[in-house]
Amino acid sequence: MQDKELGDYIVTVEKIGKTFPNGVCALRNFSTRIRRSEVVVIIGPSGSGKSTFLRCLNGLEEIDSGSIVIDGTPLDENKKNRLEIRKEVGMVFQSFNLFPHKTVLANITLAPGLVRKKSKDEARKMALDLLIKVNIPEKADSYPFQLSGGQQQRVAIARALAMHPKVMMFDEATSALDPEMIGEVLDVMKNLAREGMTMIVVTHEMGFAREVSDRVIFMEDGCIVEEGTAAHFFSNPQKERTKLFLSQIL
Amino acid sequence: MSNAMSQSYPKIWLRLKRSPVMDVTKFLMVVAILIWVMARGTQQLGYNWQWYQVPKYIFQFQDGEFTSGPLMFGLAVTFRITAWGLLLSMTIGLVTTLLRLSNSFLARIVARGYLELIRNTPLLVQIFFLYFVLAPIFGFSRFFAGVLALSLFEGAYVSEIFRAGIVSIHKGQWEASHSLGLSIFDTYRCIILPQAIRRILPPLTSQAISLIKDSALVSTIAIYDLTMEGRVVIAETFLTFEIWFTVAFMYLIITITLSMVVNTLENRFRIQT
Numbered sequence: 064m065q066d067k068e069l070g071d072y073i074v075t076v077e078k079i080g081k082t083f084p085n086g087v088c089a090l091r092n093f094s095t096r097i098r099r100s101e102v103v104v105i106i107g108p109s110g111s112g113k114s115t116f117l118r119c120l121n122g123l124e125e126i127d128s129g130s131i132v133i134d135g136t137p138l139d140e141n142k143k144n145r146l147e148i149r150k151e152v153g154m155v156f157q158s159f160n161l162f163p164h165k166t167v168l169a170n171i172t173l174a175p176g177l178v179r180k181k182s183k184d185e186a187r188k189m190a191l192d193l194l195i196k197v198n199i200p201e202k203a204d205s206y207p208f209q210l211s212g213g214q215q216q217r218v219a220i221a222r223a224l225a226m227h228p229k230v231m232m233f234d235e236a237t238s239a240l241d242p243e244m245i246g247e248v249l250d251v252m253k254n255l256a257r258e259g260m261t262m263i264v265v266t267h268e269m270g271f272a273r274e275v276s277d278r279v280i281f282m283e284d285g286c287i288v289e290e291g292t293a294a295h296f297f298s299n300p301q302k303e304r305t306k307l308f309l310s311q312i313l
Numbered sequence: 314m315s316n317a318m319s320q321s322y323p324k325i326w327l328r329l330k331r332s333p334v335m336d337v338t339k340f341l342m343v344v345a346i347l348i349w350v351m352a353r354g355t356q357q358l359g360y361n362w363q364w365y366q367v368p369k370y371i372f373q374f375q376d377g378e379f380t381s382g383p384l385m386f387g388l389a390v391t392f393r394i395t396a397w398g399l400l401l402s403m404t405i406g407l408v409t410t411l412l413r414l415s416n417s418f419l420a421r422i423v424a425r426g427y428l429e430l431i432r433n434t435p436l437l438v439q440i441f442f443l444y445f446v447l448a449p450i451f452g453f454s455r456f457f458a459g460v461l462a463l464s465l466f467e468g469a470y471v472s473e474i475f476r477a478g479i480v481s482i483h484k485g486q487w488e489a490s491h492s493l494g495l496s497i498f499d500t501y502r503c504i505i506l507p508q509a510i511r512r513i514l515p516p517l518t519s520q521a522i523s524l525i526k527d528s529a530l531v532s533t534i535a536i537y538d539l540t541m542e543g544r545v546v547i548a549e550t551f552l553t554f555e556i557w558f559t560v561a562f563m564y565l566i567i568t569i570t571l572s573m574v575v576n577t578l579e580n581r582f583r584i585q586t
Contacts (some may be wrong), residue, residue: 123488150494164507173503174493219489226493227426 067277070099073261074120079129081115081285089115091285092129097230100259104272104293107282108308113265116282121152121261126306134229150178153223158237159215161207167194167218168203171225176293179226186225193221197251213244217251224255231255233264269313273297281305326517333572340565344558360554367555384556387542388563394460394528394538395567399521401464406471411501413476424472431469436530439466444534459531467524474520478513479505506564511582518575522568539563 074097081090089112090093097103102307105113107269120131122138122145131138133148152273162170171193172186181189194200197217199210205213216236233252237245249271256262272293273281279296281289281304289296289305297313300306329335355362370382380388412424431439440462448458482505490500532541543560547553 104398121492123491146494146496147494152492154488154492156485156489156492158485160483160485162486162489162504162508174495177499177503178494 066275067100067259069101069277072096073099073134074263075132076116076120076128077130077132079119079126079273080129081112081119081124081126089285090119090126092287093285093287094129094142095280095287095290097261097263099229102256102260102262102264102276103279104276104277105263105265105280105282106267106269106272106308107288111169111282112285113282114234115285117154117234117263117265120230121149121154123154146178150185150226151229153226153228153231154221155216155223155231155233155236156236159207159212159219161215161219161222163207166206167199167210170207170218171222174222175219175225190221190225193224194218196224196254197221211244212240213247216240216244216248220248220251220255230261230263233262233266235265237266237268267312269297281308283308317560333576335514335568336572337569348558350473353576355554362555363552364555366550366552367559370556371559383542383546384539384559384563387537387539387560388566390537390542391525391528391539391564392567394456394463394536397460398463398524399466399530401460402467402471402524403466405464406475409468409472410475410479413472414479428469428472431466436462436466436527440534445545454485455534455536459534459536463524463528466527467520470520470523471517474513474516475509477516478509481512482508507582511579514579514582518572521571521575525564525567525571 074095074149076093076095078092078094079090080088080092082088087110093112093116095103105116107113115124119126120133120138126138126160134151136144136147136151138145138148161167162173168187168190171190172181172183175181175186175189175226176183191200191203194203197220199214199217202210202214202218207218210218220236232281236252237248240248249268252262252264252271253275264271264276276293278290279293280287281296283304289300289302296305297309340366350362352362354360368382370384372385373380373382406417409427412420413428415421435564440459443462443465444455447453448455453461486504486508487500490504495503528538528542532538535541537545539560543556547556550556
């Protein structure tokens with residue numbers, strides 16, 4: 064996206080490595096820095112380490128080496144730091160992962176109440192505002208199983224936003240959706256990007272990458288193969304591997 | 314095909330089939346058959362049925378007021394043992410489960426050791442051990458020794474039921490909760506346990522009923538529970554069949570009360586996914 068003011072670096076990832084117990088190496092000396100308000104789209108073949116990278120950023124996976132610093136807080140063994148980072152980094156999953164035993168409203172207000180110590184009324188008011196933002200204010204008292212996939216994913220986005228995160232991560236947020244529902248979720252994500260949210264998005268939606276991303280990272284085998292602005296990346300890829308990948312998916 | 318089958322049954326019949334009334338009816342039918350068989354058998358034996366003798370061991374009517382008979386005292390004791398046993402075994406079970414699922418190696422070993430030790434030795438031996446060996450050392454009462462032995466025994470099984478329920482909750486629920494910054498404690502309290510409880514309740518009910526029946530074993534350390542009182546009455550009166558039937562019926566009252574409580578709970582936790 065052009066003419067957007069990018070801020071200082073909020074995410075600093077330095078030479079992180081991650082090998083799973085089964086011997087699969089997901090990340091090799093992976094480094095990148097992300098600015099405030101930047102929208103970074105990560106693409107790549109399956110198994111290239113995109114999701115693992117996101118999951119390392121909020122400590123869902125432990126890194127073996129390297130360092131991660133988010134808004135000045137290092138992600139290390141210190142549990143307090145880890146919780147602090149999780150508060151500031153919102154995550155949206157491919158499979159929604161809403162809490163099935165709670166209403167939409169309760170899904171959204173749970174963490175602000177418990178973690179941010181918001182009062183019930185305050186959390187409720189904010190949740191209703193967020194539901195308006197994701198275009199489903201009428202579903203506040205529904206249970207997740209009563210919603211379509213697209214609606215569930217929008218609730219999941221609202222739930223993550225309710226923590227007022229500084230960074231939002233999307234892990235193939237539209238991959239599990241029926242085609243006609245992808246649009247409604249992408250619209251919410253695009254609005255978020257326009258409002259200046261810092262976003263790291265793993266996706267196969269090239270239209271989204273072209274339209275709102277400031278930078279595209281192409282990963283393979285746990286490394287960055289190529290990165291650049293969306294316009295540059297799609298129209299003029301440098302590496303053969305990138306060209307091959309783009310020709311396969313476009 | 315299956316649809317057509319279910320439609321051919323009247324709805325009321327299906328509902329009746331599932332209701333506790335049906336269970337009670339079945340139980341009573343079985344009891345009736347048993348009584349009939351007994352009656353046939355004892356006719357040949359010449360057993361002298363004296364049901365009229367039984368009520369005074371349940372209630373006595375003296376000087377214009379009711380007083381409880383020995384069987385009622387026994388029932389009250391069994392009820393107390395059961396109530397404390399349920400509470401304590403659930404607590405022990407939950408703690409053991411959390412230890413087994415924790416990241417600490419030591420905690421996992423302790424929980425595993427307890428589980429294997431308890432599951433692989435007879436309850437009777439455990440009751441004796443607690444009463445004759447540990448009770449004098451720590452100075453706890455006969456009643457407490459009985460309840461503790463029972464709770465430790467059932468707690469081991471309960472912990473496996475809890476564990477199965479907890480690990481059956483999808484990994485995504487943990488991840489969603491963690492990603493929102495919830496602590497482990499809040500994750501268990503607000504996300505995992507409320508969902509697991511629905512899957513845990515049915516096998517837990519079986520275990521609770523086992524506990525009620527196993528509570529009869531505390532009579533071996535001379536706690537005057539329902540079984541013990543029944544035995545004493547039989548020793549005095551030789552009303553073997555009458556008293557045992559009555560005792561069985563009184564155990565049934567406890568188990569049915571429990572089933573009803575669980576039914577209410579299950580309805581409360583029933584949420585579709």
